[in-house]
Amino acid sequence: MTIFAVLLGAQLIRSRHMTEQREQGDGRMRAWVVRAGEYGQRETVALENGMLLAGWLGLGDLAEARTRDDIRALVAAAYPDEGAYTIGNWTGQLFRFVHEIQPGDLIVLPLKSLQVAVGRVTGSYEHRADSPDGMRHVRRAEWLVTDIDRQTIQSDLLDSMGSLLTVFELSRFGAAERVAALAEGKPDPGRPDADEFAATLTGPTKLFEEVHRRDEDDPLTLSVRDFLAVWGVQRRHPAATEYIKDELEERGLITVPPFTEGTLDSRITVLAGGAEPDESGTSAVSRLSLGTLTSVAGPAVTHIIKRAAELLRPAEEPEQPNVAYRVSNLDSANRMPESVRIGDGVETAMTLMLLHGYSQLPVLDPDGRLRGIVSWESIGRARLADPAAGLQAATVRGQEADGSDDLLDWIGVIEQSGHVVVRDHDHKVCGLITAADLTVQFGTRVRPFVLVEEIEQRLRRVVDRRIPLDRIRKVVRERPERVHSAADLTFGAYGHLLRARENWAALEWRVDQQHFLTALEECRVLRNDLMHFSPDPVTDDQLLPVQGLLELLRSMDPQS
Template identity: 75%
Template structure:
């Protein structure tokens, strides 16, 4: 059994038909019955999509082909399907039929599969954030394959609580406040440090992202208790693991600290030794100097050991890996895991020009190498120019590799929330300027500033809420929607916008974007021609 998401249109336009008729339904109406019902391969569907949509490029055709192939062939009877609703509820069903084309149905409702809806009013709050985030793709048809999704969706469909990801840290969930964290570190013996993910560590303080204010509070709390995190909790991704050590505990009878004893022990797990060894080398001012920034370690790829070759390997081994994985370069490591250079298609070509029998050593060139604690922005130019940078840990061992593609994903993810909020503001400005007289717009700002207000563009985001609370202004918009729900959504978006203005190295999740996305979709529906 597998679990899928099949959306009902960008703005939920097919939701009612899907729920009332007991079907999964997708668009792509230019494709007729024979285009899909008679297909057996991806190439068949790709040809049909390309013929039906001749103005689309290869990327779009390939993307649509994958979604339609999943809908027609990969989804099986008995699979579970999730339908996120625009009401912010969720429907879950079980697939009962094969692909059908309904030629007589209304346009937009012709490509369907039968489904038995098991629940149609599941509150999103009952779904844990990791699974909810997985449902946030903008694709119409995609599989939920991570974090034990199928079993969890089945539990939700039966009215049971979301059991959470199979690899979840159940113990970390019991650390519900800082005092419990302190007590747990104190309870443990010196050779059994507490380790947990940064995500779970932040949850102890009730926060999800590393905003400066939250980070300063956590650092202050740790310092007051004589604790240290290794690596610093300001480095790495939210899923990176850290150890919490009693760095300030007094020396024992031998005159050594717990950190020094741990770092010098050979009988402990490697992860514990590494954590203690790193803590023993922290500078005195570390607690004061570690800040939240765009660290190299904030990228997932910086914490994922790259494929590599070793000094002395055959050049054919390197080229085979590069072709199989589609890599442009590979790190060349010594027996201790430290960087000795990089082999790339360019370096291979240059070596072979000089000697057609050139080996790996001849094709190895000096590689760009960044420390995981470095400021990522300092390396952007290098990555753009060379296409990559190898990442090393505090022991100078390779621990990751960042490419230009990783940068595109990182900063593209960061731009998206700002673009979304900007469109919301632009749409509010246009409708307010069009429907509400300037004198009433000026009435919501302090009298000393009123003369400087020439249009809605001069209003702060928060001022729109005050403006639209007024019954006369609300009626002027001519919107047939609930005023209180809209104002509540506007206030939630204002808070979201304000949070964007506070720096954090952690990305906004799809779940955190939902309120703003919902408001934007509502504004688009109310004023579709702007």
């Protein structure tokens, strides 16, 4: 059988399976987010007319585009100056909008009012050529509730809604069932696997007491997010992590792995590492490292013991900084990728890559360790040399990073090869980072800076136009003569400047001064927060006040 026959067969199987799902339904509740534009510019039309609206100015009718390739061709023709990544990303979103979203699915629309609307899809894709450009790609929907307070939605679901994409599925943490509860006017019930016990750890003392209360073979395990919440912290800033580390050290505790590794949803275990020696004269650390507990511990605890022994072994090198941008800080580094095993056929690899739209797959040994990479390129090269070449011939050497490595050291490799496989501390594969993952990750990180920068630029221009220089200089305590324009002010100085009645009056803005100054202060706090490194991204929910302030400035001074 030729490679082309295999590819065609796999594509036919996939198309038939998707058709059967559309005709019969798979019985699984699904929930999606379809945004109404980056700044909610389509939300009024969507809500008032009972519809979902995808943007994409200048893109024609997609009704006859049956496959991803059909949509990709139309997108590429409409946007000839865009690169392959952007075309592929937009193709995926539009394919979801046209084909994957089904009547009966739940839909979520985050609103400019800081509320959330939830509805149900009622119609198939339509193209309305006589509508304004940007509002021609339509799905009918019934809006069930349009004023859900974000405070009734738990942070993990809000974070999931914070993607920069316009069309995406909410698939993690039981999202569909939780959205269904919101549609019925109920509060978010929380993730099905939520750690209710972690919610009882209302302060450091509670956590310390719980760790010391437990037996060594039943350690306290919780997410990094819940661990930080014990100290009232949402992100891992250097100051916060130093403070928490000092508190742990004073209590003789360690976390395994360190709470500075992984994502906010990664699990860590808190251990009493500084307890006094027992009757045998050995510490808990030594007992852990000697493995004396492994006979009574399950597999999960045994892994914790091994990791603790690594962490507590005398260091041969200087300790690394508490907070750094590690490979493990990316979600994809902690998500087991699709893979093939030694002994599988090359057809298995090709089928998996077709089904999931992947360009490569890790090849693993029976213990889950990396033995190489198989890709479309490596299969093509192997089949050129031997039309009957199998998986072994098509497997090439793969790049492998440890989760604790500095991510910046791997960016060049990912850029060149398109990916890097991630291994855990047992050298087993636990994730795969692609160039697309980096693009999304750093795009998310750049966005807050772009928003704050535009706010600052708009403030500078309006202040320079409306307020005399001598009054601008009055808010500067040291060497005001060095201030030549608003560009020489710190961000915090704008609050002091606009608090003065005569300066506020000079702007001629018909908005409430106190509310504006409050929003400006929230933006200042976030700006200062951004200046302190943290491996955790700013969530969409945390950005809402900044987006609101920017929209207000744009509406009051649209020409600036």
